[in-house]
Amino acid sequence: MFRTHTKIKRFSLMVMGIGLLSLTLFNAKPGHVAAEAFIVQGSDLVSARAAVLSAGGKVTHELGIIHAVGAELTVAQQEDLRALKSVRLYTNRSVQTAKKKKKDKPSDSDGGEAFGNTSHVTLIAAEKLHAEGITGLGVTLAVLDSGLADSAQIKRGTDGQLRILSQYNAITDEELSVWSAPNDDYGHGTHVQSISLNSEPSSDTGYYRGVAPNARLVAVKAFDENGQGSYADVIRGIDWLLNNKDAYDIRVLNLSFSAPPQSYYWDDPLNQAVMAAWQAGIVVVASAGNTGPDPMTIGVPGNLPYVITVGAMSDNYTPDNPADDKLASFSSAGPTVEGFIKPDLVAPGGHVVALMDDSGLIAQEHPEFHEEKGMYFVMSGTSQSAAVVSGVAALMLQADPGLSPDDVKCRLMASARGARNEDGSPRYSILQQGSGLVDAYGAVNSDITGCANRGLDIASDLSGEEHYAGLVRRDEEGNYYLQEVEGASMLWADSMLWADSMLWADSMVVGDSMLWADSMLWADSMLWADSMLWADSMLWADSMLWADSMLWADSMLWADSMLWADGVSWADSMTEAVSTNVWVPQE
Template sequence: MTTRNPRATLFAASALAVFLLAPVSGGAETRTESVIVQAPSFHEALNAVNEVGGTITHQLGIIRAVSAELTSDQIRALEDSAVRLRIHSNSTAELTGKGSKGGRGAGGSGGGGGAAGNTYYPGLIGADRLHAEGVTGHGVTIAVLDSGLWPDSDVLLRPDGGLRFLGSYDVLTGKVNGASDAYGHGTHVTGIALSRRSGQNGFDGIAPNADLVFVRAFDETGRGTYANVIAGLQWILDHRDTYGIRVANLSFSAEPQSYYWDDPINQAVMELWRSGIVIVASAGNRGPKAMTIGVPGNLPYVITVGAMTDNFTPEDPADDVLASFSSAGPTVEGFVKPELVAPGGHARALMDKQSTIAKDHPEFHDGAYYFQMSGTSQAAAVVTGTVALMLEQSPQLTPDEVKYRLMAAAQPAQFGSGSPVYTVFQQGAGLVQAYNAVHSTASGSVNQSMDIDLDIAGILHYRGPADAYAKRGKNGGFTFFLRDANGNPVEDDGYLWNDQYVFQDGFMWNDGYLWNDGFLWNDGYLWNDGFLWNDGYLWNDGYLWNDLHTEALFTESWVEQE
């Protein structure tokens, strides 16, 4: 069996490279490692670390854990503890970037300068039509967990001048109700979701009247840790009722290191979904190859978003394509991902020109307010704003119902013959359509055969309907397909994929194609140890998140603008 060397990785999914380090401190005799210690209960984890003399850095009750600085002797003592403990490496991630295709600068879509520029994504998904009808996200609070927020009026205030910034938490400093973003990524994502700035074509943001809370979990260099992210998710859950949080944007991604239910970030995200918060996650920028969806996008209990691009011609939908960097499914557990795609190419949004990203890449900043960036981070922000519009119109919807309506309203890319251009493993149900989703009366729900309570408790886990068989020939590889509820292969158009990317254009994203199974592929079945991928897609069965000596790792850099 070919095994992977799993590593804890976090990166902002807008085309950002990841640099991993296992943090250490002290000399040879006092060297410590930053770890997450998980137990059957939070207090057992807390007591276990205190008993061995460790230094606790975060209390992570949301996953019954603490993060701590421990020496190797203290780690060995925990491993010998009578309490059933799991020890996870708390790695750090650094977010960096690179240049653009074809030398296109910040004016590539919508112009530049200090005046309010025009963005294309509200019009691409029909959000501009909703704005004209008065549907703008009013009364819905969006939580964004990212690198911070530049305190510009376009994100702090509503169009009428009222304050929409309800609160914030800086995990790194412990401060509340502040606003700063030395890195820039968080502001860019937030602007796409809800900026109130308007140009000749209307609002720039998808949900310009939505309220906002912000959690800073990445520092001024774009670095974060598992513990910081989990602590931020804990804060969102704890303040759900205080601020009326209905949807959370997670525009970062980590390379999966275990099954979805074992990942500490995923465990925290599952708690938010169970509480009624819709989670929108970026798919990642490791496409176009199969099985490249990151954490937490590999969770069945989130809305995972890939990216498409208008090819720098927002007025001409005929040449729109799936972004080549957009990560594709299925997941190791056989779930179809992403659920949707959204505009994520050369997205133009708010960013302080003094932020790290803008100074590193000044050619993409207009010198005033806007920066241009590509990635599934931006696509996820588009869907986050769309969810806010849906919940304004239909506040009774559960996360599973929101996800179903989004998928039912989406429009897949099709050839002139009517057959889908991309498979469900690449485009999910298709391009998000805000107008159709908001006015949808679809009454279905995803994950109907799954029990999230039992999943969180570790009693039952689930697999999806995807399967694969090895291709013959010297190049090898796999062909991916779905199985129906009876285990029979479904090999219709759009369900069979040989892991190739279509580079041509000349097709349309429209609603003339109907997926023939009612989205049964967005459900799960009881996990069975007999459900195994071919060698090369599995981790070592002995891997239990206890490899603490994580080596330095470099992965993909920024994707080019598309």
């Protein structure tokens, strides 16, 4: 899986070695040596497994999708494996879905929320498609999250027929019956699934509460009752999905979590699994993360250039008045460390109303956002935004089953509506809003192709032959801009992507009227999804030396704390818990 390219010699030892991702130090019994959790990657699954067993370690996961195994290893066993040239070690990092940062005090707008609200459907014009019979029928959506609740609105379509095809518990490595007992004790997975495919009409509006109310569902549980999981569990879940892709005709995968990047996008094992899913023909939708508003806060796997990365916007509690819509202040922003523009677009992610049982941990910690009957819950985050776009992807694939993942991404971005001021100027940077607010009706009726992932070769990327960089650069004063490309008319070429005029303190002021207009992707005929080949090395230092030869030095420096040299190795210092899609106040 990892063949080094002559242009990337400095990465060869890392690529041919072993990688690890660390989560937990297992408490050893008296007389036993403590073991840690790792991911061990080889040239194939068999060689990785053999290496672990020969060192005396215990294999815990088979991760064929990335030619690796999960393993428990003592310090001595780790040293033995690190001495090999045929495997690579990653510490088995922990990941979490939305978690509680602190007890939020409800604001005036938090209370009195209309639990019949379906604005996440109407803001993107999905109800128009429902009226035309486009409801996601026949399209399978996989959701990898905290499990499945006992909810008829999720388990059955609008006709009352069962539409759950399968359940898989990646934590226990167990495929479950569609009639199995509910296993979402956290609530996050249920909320996400409900946004994408709730089949119940709202008693207030009459519109379906889900974006794709007739899509089929495959539910994968990789997060426990506390919203915590591990890289190994998440990768095993994606591996299972890929192995069962054809059996259940899985077309869309929703990943509503994000972890801070600790390597280049191609060197992260979780990203490698996600890339394999995209390459296999699955449309992958990932949340941007809830750690905004600062630039360069996009998480894993949303930092992958291939996938559809979604940020969050809010209707400001006035769904019928777009003039005061705003970007959510928590929504993570680009660029990625490799210079790619992210997020790709935004979707409703403020005070979204969806199913969540009152017995779940999130509902118990935030009872003020739960309705009295214990069914619907109000929650904000890019997790919710990603679920909206996953539903839209299902609608698109019902209307045109022949679309590739790149086609779906292209049409979503080309049809999105950019946030603009009354004079037509951008309300937010494209590093904050991407191409704009998703438009389900426009995406389904689009016939555009060839505008996404231009210049990228995912097979070469996965094999290690080539890796890629985006077009965003930063000048000596810390302003972000797009590099000129010969023969291309570049949007924002004469102005900054992120300068003083686009600080959140200014752009978040609600007062001046705002409108959702043409996609930011097509303005000034600039296709900013283009990329370039990652050369021998990359230098993104303060001097910003960008010669025609594209010399990139040993490391890539964007900010004082963002430096990864050739020696990045997922070492023991990276064993802290990874906070993904943290709980944020309602917006």
